Amino acid sequence: MKIAIIGGGAAGFFAAIHASGPGRSVTIFEKTPKILSKVKVSGGGRCNVTHQPMEVSKLIKNYPRGEKFLKKVFPRFNSNDTIAWFEKRGVSLKVESDGRMFPTTDDSQTIIDCLVKEASKLNIQILKSCGISEILPISPGFKLTTSQGEFTFDKLIIATGGFPKSESYSFLKILNHSIIEPIPSLFTFNTPQETLKELMGISVPNGIVKIAGTKLSYQGPILVTHWGLSGPAVLKLSAFGAKWLHDQHYQATALINWNGDLGEKDYEEHLKSYSINHPNRKVFSHPLFEMPSRLWGHFCEKAGIESVQTFNNLSKKQLNKLIQNLFCYTLSIQGKTTFKEEFVTAGGIKLDEIDPNTMESKYHPNLYFSGEVLDIDGITGGFNFQAAWSTGYLAGKSTHISDL
Numbered sequence: 269m270k271i272a273i274i275g276g277g278a279a280g281f282f283a284a285i286h287a288s289g290p291g292r293s294v295t296i297f298e299k300t301p302k303i304l305s306k307v308k309v310s311g312g313g314r315c316n317v318t319h320q321p322m323e324v325s326k327l328i329k330n331y332p333r334g335e336k337f338l339k340k341v342f343p344r345f346n347s348n349d350t351i352a353w354f355e356k357r358g359v360s361l362k363v364e365s366d367g368r369m370f371p372t373t374d375d376s377q378t379i380i381d382c383l384v385k386e387a388s389k390l391n392i393q394i395l396k397s398c399g400i401s402e403i404l405p406i407s408p409g410f411k412l413t414t415s416q417g418e419f420t421f422d423k424l425i426i427a428t429g430g431f432p433k434s435e436s437y438s439f440l441k442i443l444n445h446s447i448i449e450p451i452p453s454l455f456t457f458n459t460p461q462e463t464l465k466e467l468m469g470i471s472v473p474n475g476i477v478k479i480a481g482t483k484l485s486y487q488g489p490i491l492v493t494h495w496g497l498s499g500p501a502v503l504k505l506s507a508f509g510a511k512w513l514h515d516q517h518y519q520a521t522a523l524i525n526w527n528g529d530l531g532e533k534d535y536e537e538h539l540k541s542y543s544i545n546h547p548n549r550k551v552f553s554h555p556l557f558e559m560p561s562r563l564w565g566h567f568c569e570k571a572g573i574e575s576v577q578t579f580n581n582l583s584k585k586q587l588n589k590l591i592q593n594l595f596c597y598t599l600s601i602q603g604k605t606t607f608k609e610e611f612v613t614a615g616g617i618k619l620d621e622i623d624p625n626t627m628e629s630k631y632h633p634n635l636y637f638s639g640e641v642l643d644i645d646g647i648t649g650g651f652n653f654q655a656a657w658s659t660g661y662l663a664g665k666s667t668h669i670s671d672l
Contacts, residue, residue, distance in 0.1 A: 270421045270423075271293070272423070273294065274424070277307070278639065279656035282657050284425075288390040310376060311368070315378075321347040331644060334643065338658070354371075399414065400412055400414050402442070423635075423667045428641045430613030430641065444631055445629065447616065452606045454606070454645075455605060456493065456497060457496045457498075458604055475489070475525060478522065485505070507612070507614075507648075510614045518603050518604045519602055522599040523596050523598060523599075524597040525594070526595075532591065542579060551568055571590040614645050616643045622642065634667075
């Protein structure tokens with residue numbers, strides 16, 4: 269039994285490993301000279317392997333696209349299984365405060381070495397710099413035309429990852445699968461006209477970012493950058509709002525509450541109480557609500573508060589403006605910045621054409637898909653890798669079914 273895997277990333281390796289077995293020859297085709305390149309750069313080079321285990325019903329809520337499909341996938345292989353699989357091979361994972369999980373070495377090379385070692389142990393052949401130009405279904409398998417010649421296989425798993433443009437899926441055309449137009453997900457907001465970006469490097473641990481005129485909203489850490497707004501809250505919001513923001517050409521208005529635990533009334537009551545208790549303190553010099561001092565100063569300037577002004581001298585207008593800046597800061601979004609090394613695309617192979625129990629094509633027997641080539645994407649936090657491990661596992665295991 270000869271099995272081909274197109275794509276030498278996380279999903280491809282995991283599919284290849286689980287497709288292996290006695291009497292089986294497994295080959296990974298990778299078009300670039302490097303394998304597992306996304307694993308290498310993810311999580312700042314530490315590799316965010318998965319997320320802290322949670323119930324499937326909660327886990328699927330972290331996927332803007334693919335939630336219903338993954339509801340059938342995750343009971344078969346989820347975060348618990350990922351942790352156990354790596355630990356069985358000597359790689360222990362740790363949980364960080366936000367639920368992200370990394371190898372205890374804090375080095376993505378640990379994950380790469382583990383996958384490569386397992387592939388080597390199973391005698392999986394890896395062909396690098398070997399792109400696929402054509403896939404031809406033949407009875408009973410597939411013929412692949414590659415940059416290194418033609419090959420025939422009994423079964424085929426496609427794990428190429430996502431592509432930023434639909435033309436990149438052209439080599440799949442003959443298979444007649446529908447492609448959902450790819451658009452970027454997980455990006456930061458550019459705010460070229462805003463003075464806030466002058467405070468680059470400032471962050472708050474728990475803000476709320478909303479998109480005006482929509483129900484789109486996300487809570488979490490916010491980071492001010494030299495091009496605009498970033499941090500987990502923004503990245504996650506961009507994932508859920510990917511289609512809407514794309515249709516708006518990334519022109520929108522963001523509304524920010526800089527302390528997500530507080531409502532407008534909370535800010536107002538605390539400021540009035542503080543003014544009574546500390547009337548002679550200068551507003552500029554006494555940041556409240558755990559705000560970074562430079563950010564607090566920025567709010568004061570926008571509220572028209574003088575540097576020498578004390579709390580008991582605030583006018584009603586100044587107080588209201590200060591509250592507005594804290595609770596509902598308005599920011600004009602004009603464009604986006606995508607993480608090139610860690611890009612995630614929304615879009616890909618249409619999910620209702622794939623069997624979620626086996627990852628097999630509904631059009632072609634012995635053809636399987638796994639990973640980001642599918643119309644599945646998760647928010648930051650290890651969710652995209654978990655989808656890769658889970659779909660890769662299922663695709664690989666399912667190639668054994670017809671052998672029974």
